[in-house]
């Protein structure tokens with residue numbers, strides 16, 4: 001762990017976002033907190049106990065290794081669902097640990113039956129169906145084959161979910177495609193129910209769908225980005241805010257990122273700064289060195305463009321982002337000292353650096369910037 005650079009996580013913001021989603025979605029809809037990609041960079045081990053404290057009882061991940069991290073971080077047992085990859089031996093372990101998983105092909109269904117039978121337990125499966133995203137999921141004939149297998153092995157399977165993923169609910173340009181997906185989903189759900197199979201949760205919605213298409217909420221929503229205080233897209237935010245009387249963003253960002261000044265230097269006019277010739281001092285300037293670089297997820301595309309806050313003032317990154325360092329122009333500050341706080345993401349005084357400002361400069365999605373935040377940065381919950 002690197003001790004002078006920390007990611008702070010606001011417990012108040014977590015509480016705020018969960019209670020907003022609860023009030024928006026109502027009590028009948030289960031919230032599955034999506035904590036893949038290290039809880040969108042926030043840190044699984046830190047985030048999961050706080051989510052649970054504020055009532056989240058269902059967690060979604062992509063990899064089985066993430067499911068195990070959630071499992072080990074939960075103060076009390078809760079449901080965990082693997083939406084993506086787990087290998088053969090993990091399937092057995094998952095069944096023993098009561099971990100739920102997506103079934104999107106017949107091979108996985110057969111493995112679930114095999115291991116559950118061996119263990120004398122029930123595998124908790126979510127049938128994922130193909131409705132038009134063309135990524136993963138059972139098509140019509142495969143669903144029929146799956147139904148036959150499930151009926152035959154019902155004592156070793158629990159049909160926990162029946163689900164699909166929508167191809168871009170955050171953009172109105174996908175409206176038509178999504179309507180088609182929902183129709184296909186309903187047809188396949190009817191097929192399932194005609195066979196007397198009733199899933200515990202029907203679920204199709206991510207954050208954007210849960211706001212833009214209320215009919216997609218069904219029994220459960222898989223919410224990621226909004227729990228962390230971000231809207232899936234500007235379109236979703238605008239649609240939400242236009243339906244409200246006040247124009248206040250109900251979501252609060254959880255994450256802040258800070259470091260410290262490591263060294264201060266005076267540079268003479270005409271000198272190049274850092275690697276190569278990407279920055280030439282046009283006058284005598286003062287620089288501050290900050291021990292954060294692209295190895296921590298501070299993108300190289302922020303070279304000569306990024307901004308940070310020192311002593312309440314916005315300052316520019318000059319030269320290229322190094323593996324472990326950035327150089328900041330602090331000429332306009334009266335005083336700067338080694339050890340001064342440097343805000344990379346978050347607020348200080350009246351200044352703020354948002355993840356969205358980051359993403360505008362670097363052309364990365366919020367999701368991408370968050371997911372790149374290195375796991376080696378220390379995370380701390382702030383009460």
Ligand SMILES: *Cc1c(COP(=O)(O)O)cnc(C)c1O
Nearest residue numbers: 034083165206207222223224225
């Ligand atoms: C990541 C993911 C989600 C959550 O998406 P958000 O936009 O972050 O709410 C939901 N469902 C699936 C299948 C996912 O992969």
